[in-house]
Amino acid sequence: MLRSLLLVAVPFTTLLASEPTLDKYPFLGAMGHIQPEPIPFKAAIAAAEPSVVTQFKAAAENGDRDAQLKLGTMYYWGQDGVAQDYNAAQIWLRRASEQGDRDAQAKLGAMYFLGQGGPRNPEESLKWFHRAAEQGEPYAQGCIGVMFAVGEGVPQDLLEAYVWLAQAKDGGDEEALEPFQQVKLHLTPAQIQEGDRRVRAAVKKRATN
Numbered sequence: 001m002l003r004s005l006l007l008v009a010v011p012f013t014t015l016l017a018s019e020p021t022l023d024k025y026p027f028l029g030a031m032g033h034i035q036p037e038p039i040p041f042k043a044a045i046a047a048a049e050p051s052v053v054t055q056f057k058a059a060a061e062n063g064d065r066d067a068q069l070k071l072g073t074m075y076y077w078g079q080d081g082v083a084q085d086y087n088a089a090q091i092w093l094r095r096a097s098e099q100g101d102r103d104a105q106a107k108l109g110a111m112y113f114l115g116q117g118g119p120r121n122p123e124e125s126l127k128w129f130h131r132a133a134e135q136g137e138p139y140a141q142g143c144i145g146v147m148f149a150v151g152e153g154v155p156q157d158l159l160e161a162y163v164w165l166a167q168a169k170d171g172g173d174e175e176a177l178e179p180f181q182q183v184k185l186h187l188t189p190a191q192i193q194e195g196d197r198r199v200r201a202a203v204k205k206r207a208t209n
Helices: 028-033 050-061 065-077 086-098 102-114 122-133 138-150 158-170 174-185 189-208
Strands: none
Touching: 050 065, 065 086, 065 102, 086 102, 102 122, 102 138, 122 138, 138 158, 138 174, 158 174, 158 189
């Protein structure tokens, strides 16, 4: 997960249909962070045996959300005894996402954004990022902030980017700090004050839900 405004980990051609320029997209480097890392699990398996994979599949088929999330991640990375398969990853992550798992929602949003397991779909990506972000998931909050900073899938809005990146940073996502600071440089004191007010309101709303 990388939000550096100086380093792009994902090829530009993957992120944008036309070749971008820094003049047109001043925060383009931030796009590189929308590449999910492996999600930590409460019961991590160092080297899954085939029987364990079968057990995960059985549990996932029976609606076990944690198993669906684990399977989706296994297929995404091609780990723990399964081959990498973005289509299978998207299927299982969607099932977990539909049951409200915020980690699955964040990863599913990234897959739609990057076009992994299907065509790129920033609108669908934003939908799942929002569902995760509304549950306080910092990575998803940072992704939304980046999308608004760059104007990819949404109109560019640096104040909105500030609000989401601030929440990601405050939620413990250290890699949200640099793009947050860069966006902040482009805002007026009045806009920063308004952004801080909106951050407090968002945090309060989640706490009362």
